[in-house]
């Protein structure tokens with residue numbers, strides 16, 4: 172596996188930064204973009220299961236993993252700009268994009284601004300619509316709390332909602348502790364605010380004209396199957412796969428079924 176550090180020049184009001192990308196395997200380029208508040212480390216089952224078939228490009232979004240810090244005023248589209256520049260640096264002209272939850276929000280921005288870069292998109296455990304008022308308020312409260320108290324409460328607060336009920340607290344899902352290592356308070360705060368302010372892509376779904384695969388977890392309490400099937404209904408030709416025995420973390424909770432979907436992409 173190559174570990175690549177990419178320096179990003181300043182753009183507009185955004186300062187220079189550094190983004191860390193793992194690259195492994197051979198075949199068509201497949202970018203795997205993590206959820207919140209994780210990092211490239213969440214895809215270990217895909218490194219094992221997909222590198223024979225794909226050139227895996229696995230970034231840490233800015234503010235997470237080994238990438239540099241986020242700055243204030245950060246928006247979801249800024250993550251997409253970073254990824255577009257990273258692919259330029261890596262000389263990748265076209266890729267299959269796969270994003271989970273926050274990674275899906277970033278995928279919509281990337282598709283909107285850099286459509287030529289994406290040949291297919293896989294949206295996992297995510298939504299196109301924006302938050303209701305209570306959710307957006309909860310994000311702002313979390314941003315205030317993490318700035319005040321630090322990151323200690325994040326794992327105990329988030330973990331119970333991430334997993335499908337039968338998995339919660341069981342050893343079957345391994346590696347979860349590592350997911351919450353190295354969290355940065357300011358990244359969490361800035362990203363929550365960015366997610367609360369994200370663009371609504373629900374009205375634009377009908378205009379997506381590339382192959383779309385949607386992956387839902389049958390027990391996902393955060394982005395329920397009904398949300399994902401509503402999204403599938405809005406995108407012409409979209410394929411929806413509902414992964415069994417999985418909640419919000421489909422690639423971790425049921426890697427076999429998750430990888431089968433990706434390995435089956437034509």
Ligand code: MLT
Nearest residue numbers: 206207271272273274393
């Ligand atoms: C994620 O997994 O990225 C989060 O659930 C995204 C969100 O909070 O909307």
